[in-house]
Amino acid sequence: MIGKLAGMLTAAAIGFGSPMAMAQERVNVAAPNWSSATAIAHLIKVLVDQKVGGEATLVPGTNATIYQGMDRGKGDIDVHPDIWLPNQSNFTKEYVDGKGTVVLSQNHYAGKQGFCVSKGFQERTGVTSIYDLARPDIAEMLDSDGDGKGEIWIGAPGWNSANVNEIKVRDYGLLAFIEPFRAEQTVNTNRVGDRIAKGEGVAFYCYAPEAIWFMHDIVQLDEPPHDPARYKVVQASEDPDWLAKSYVETADAPREVQIGYSRSLEDRAPNIVKLLNNIALDTDTVSGWAFEMIVNKREPEDVIREWVATNSDRVDGWLGLN
Numbered sequence: 001m002i003g004k005l006a007g008m009l010t011a012a013a014i015g016f017g018s019p020m021a022m023a024q025e026r027v028n029v030a031a032p033n034w035s036s037a038t039a040i041a042h043l044i045k046v047l048v049d050q051k052v053g054g055e056a057t058l059v060p061g062t063n064a065t066i067y068q069g070m071d072r073g074k075g076d077i078d079v080h081p082d083i084w085l086p087n088q089s090n091f092t093k094e095y096v097d098g099k100g101t102v103v104l105s106q107n108h109y110a111g112k113q114g115f116c117v118s119k120g121f122q123e124r125t126g127v128t129s130i131y132d133l134a135r136p137d138i139a140e141m142l143d144s145d146g147d148g149k150g151e152i153w154i155g156a157p158g159w160n161s162a163n164v165n166e167i168k169v170r171d172y173g174l175l176a177f178i179e180p181f182r183a184e185q186t187v188n189t190n191r192v193g194d195r196i197a198k199g200e201g202v203a204f205y206c207y208a209p210e211a212i213w214f215m216h217d218i219v220q221l222d223e224p225p226h227d228p229a230r231y232k233v234v235q236a237s238e239d240p241d242w243l244a245k246s247y248v249e250t251a252d253a254p255r256e257v258q259i260g261y262s263r264s265l266e267d268r269a270p271n272i273v274k275l276l277n278n279i280a281l282d283t284d285t286v287s288g289w290a291f292e293m294i295v296n297k298r299e300p301e302d303v304i305r306e307w308v309a310t311n312s313d314r315v316d317g318w319l320g321l322n
Contacts, residue, residue, distance in 0.1 A: 025054035025269035029079040030066040033156060034185050036209045037082035039289035040259070040281070042300040044081055046308055047279075051319055052271055062158040064237065067091045071101045073264030079276065080260040084111055086253060087160045090235040096260070104260050107280040109209075111255035112220075113161060115152065116206035118196045119217040125201070129222045130172055133203060139177035141201035147179070153188040153204040154180040164233055165205050167248045172223075178203070189294065192216060207255075209283045211290035223251035257281075278318040 027048060031041040041058055048056035059077055061069065069077025083104065085092065095102040115130055122128065125138060132138055133150065142150025152169065155162030162182050169180045183191075188204055189212060195202040196216055206212065206220060224230075230249040234242040259276050266273050285307075292303040308315055316322045 025052070025272050026075070027054065027056050027078045027265065027269055027272050028059045028069075028075060029056055029081060030061050030069070030077050031058040032061065032063065032066065032080075032082065033158075034082070035211055035290035035294055036257075036286045038300050039286060039293065039304065040081035041079075042304045043279070043289075043308075044079060044259075044276070046301065046304045047275060047315070047318070048272055050305075050308070051315065052275055054269065054272055056272075063088060063091060063160065064158070067095050067102065070260065070262035071095050071099060073101060073262050075264075075268065078262045078265050078269075083258055083260045084161070085256045085258075087164070087255065090160065090238055092260075101263050102260050103263050103266075105258045105279065106277045108256040108258035109281045109283055109286070111207060111209065111257045111283065113205070113207035113252055113255060114220045114223060115165075115203060116218045116220050117201070117203050118192075119219050120196065120199070121201045122219050127221070130168075130174075132221070134172075134174050134177045136177065138201070142178065142203055144195070144200070149177060149179045150201070150203065151179050151181055153183060153191070155182060155205050156184050157182050160235055161205065161207070163236055163242065164248060164252070167233065167243065167246045170243075171247050171249050189215070192218075209286035209290060211287065211294040213287060214291040215295050224249065226251045226253045228253075274320075275318060278320070280318070 029041050029044050031038055045056040045058055048054045061077060066077050066080050070080065083092070092102070092104070096104060117127055121141075125141065127133070127138060133142070133152070139150040142152070144151055152174075154165035154169065166180050169175060169178060192202050192204060192212065193216065206218065212218065227250040230247070231253075232247050234245045236242045239245060259279060261273065261276055289300075289303050289307065292298050293300050313322060
């Protein structure tokens with residue numbers, strides 16, 4: 001035991017510097033408004049506070065404000081915990097590839113996204129494809145406000161993915177039957193649960209990792225396979241005429257999700273940067289955190305602290321201790 005402890009202390013000294021040096025490092029971690037980002041933001045905070053000996057503070061913000069903060073490099077926002085690519089590629093093209101003021105971490109995990117319905121609704125109606133939502137009888141079953149059109153949640157305000165989904169709904173030919181709408185993720189989660197409980201139809205943007213896969217029996221609708229030639233997205237931040245200049249007629253490409261940080265952090269908090277580059281996550285782990293937060297209504301920091309305590313080998317690997 002003494003030998004192992006000595007080895008761990010040595011590894012810590014080599015990998016992350018002395019406790020005195022670590023105590024000086026501070027970081028402001030963005031906490032965007034979706035569950036996986038919330039969980040990972042708290043993971044970084046717990047690891048910095050408990051394991052690296054630094055100080056981490058969580059800061060709410062949209063993607064635009066987060067990237068702008070990392071670009072400034074003044075410490076108001078240092079870290080984006082959950083960068084989805086290519087969803088956020090308009091930001092990474094500007095700040096990672098262009099200005100070079102933001103750095104992507106070395107590890108990523110796989111994400112997926114599309115449109116979902118409940119399995120019960122699928123079994124009752126035979127809906128399997130996104131194009132099935134253009135059937136008048138299906139649209140009627142998705143109509144919750146009596147205006148003659150069904151509704152589909154396409155994401156939260158400020159999400160680039162919501163813009164892509166708005167383009168998709170148009171280019172899949174659904175607008176005559178389906179009305180896309182934006183709302184915060186919690187609003188959609190509650191709406192999905194309520195309509196499923198009542199035996200009503202519901203269609204919505206779905207992605208993983210996310211707690212909703214644990215909460216309800218849902219199925220993803222088929223879309224045409226991804227084809228770059230039929231997938232052109234111009235984001236609103238790039239052009240005010242983004243919708244007219246975009247077209248999307250296929251499924252999204254596979255997603256890569258990773259942490260990003262301000263390049264200025266390399267000088268201000270090098271030990272924290274080492275940690276950010278070593279963190280390696282997976283879809284199931286992050287979805288499990290989201291489930292605990294949303295379904296079991298636990299505080300994010302409590303969920304993460306418990307996970308860190310029971311997954312010491314994995315965490316020690318990120319810290320260079322094994």
